[in-house]
Amino acid sequence: MAELRSCKAPGPYPVVSVLSAPAEPVRQRLPGVYREGKMPLQEPDQAEDCFKMDELPPITPKRPDPVEIRGFRHYPGWLSPKEQAAMLEDLRALVARAPLFSPMTPYGKPMRVRMTSAGRFGWYSDRRGYRYIEHHPSGSDWPPIPASVLAIWRAVSGSARDPDCCLVNFYAEDAKMGLHQDRDEADFTQPVVSISLGDDGLFRIGNETRGGKTQSLWLRSGDVLVMGGSARLLYHGIDRIAPGTSPLMPKGGRINLTLRVVT
Numbered sequence: 439m440a441e442l443r444s445c446k447a448p449g450p451y452p453v454v455s456v457l458s459a460p461a462e463p464v465r466q467r468l469p470g471v472y473r474e475g476k477m478p479l480q481e482p483d484q485a486e487d488c489f490k491m492d493e494l495p496p497i498t499p500k501r502p503d504p505v506e507i508r509g510f511r512h513y514p515g516w517l518s519p520k521e522q523a524a525m526l527e528d529l530r531a532l533v534a535r536a537p538l539f540s541p542m543t544p545y546g547k548p549m550r551v552r553m554t555s556a557g558r559f560g561w562y563s564d565r566r567g568y569r570y571i572e573h574h575p576s577g578s579d580w581p582p583i584p585a586s587v588l589a590i591w592r593a594v595s596g597s598a599r600d601p602d603c604c605l606v607n608f609y610a611e612d613a614k615m616g617l618h619q620d621r622d623e624a625d626f627t628q629p630v631v632s633i634s635l636g637d638d639g640l641f642r643i644g645n646e647t648r649g650g651k652t653q654s655l656w657l658r659s660g661d662v663l664v665m666g667g668s669a670r671l672l673y674h675g676i677d678r679i680a681p682g683t684s685p686l687m688p689k690g691g692r693i694n695l696t697l698r699v700v701t
């Protein structure tokens with residue numbers, strides 16, 4: 439049993455110090471500590487069994503409400519720093535199986551963003567155009583979409599289907615992505631869900647055709663963006679990265695995941 443002693447603190451609240459606490463579960467000590475207040479301390483085993491840690495519901499993190507911008511839904515800080523680090527580990531394993539590569543644009547220039555994919559399909563580009571392919575350029579299958587990533591799709595997409603492609607984009611500090619539409623999929627009623635990790639990226643949203651006024655926002659590590667509904671075919675792109683804005687990756691850079699239903 440922990441020996442508990444109360445001592446007067448400078449403020450109105452007494453402080454409880456736990457002296458020579460034996461290695462016993464915290465759960466058994468808590469009732470005594472919590473009931474201390476103005477009443478005399480009660481021994482934990484005499485305390486009414488007012489709560490048991492085992493019976494508490496699992497802690498589900500509070501997720502942010504979305505902010506709407508041109509029909510895109512932006513969830514700033516969806517992932518906690520711990521969740522971001524766990525997802526990064528999943529992505530390290532993914533990239534070990536399906537290494538990043540720089541696809542060639544149909545115009546014959548290598549893309550500045552390095553990429554790979556997970557799921558049944560991977561996004562690809564070469565002289566023949568933009569498309570989805572069933573194997574990594576090395577010939578191996580694309581790895582499965584990590585559960586941590588799928589969970590986000592299920593929480594925000596509103597879709598009854600699961601995505602069959604998770605495109606992984608890696609932006610080094612000088613990389614960018616020009617304004618484009620995501621239109622290589624068969625069903626535009628299915629949204630695109632994007633997850634950002636690492637350094638901030640300046641995301642620009644345009645219109646359904648090229649030109650016209652645009653609006654920009656910074657996508658930060660842990661943010662989620664849903665591009666769906668009437669906004670599904672809006673032009674969008676990344677103007678630049680702000681190096682050194684996130685401690686997530688020791689060498690910096692930005693990762694963006696886009697989840698899509700392809701067929």
Ligand SMILES: O=C(O)CCC(=O)C(=O)O
Pocket residue numbers: 605607615620632639641657674675676694696
């Ligand atoms: O990096 C981003 O935030 C956007 C990526 C994107 O638009 C795409 O991969 O199609």
Ligand SMILES: [Fe+2]
Pocket residue numbers: 618619620674
């Ligand atoms: Fe896109």
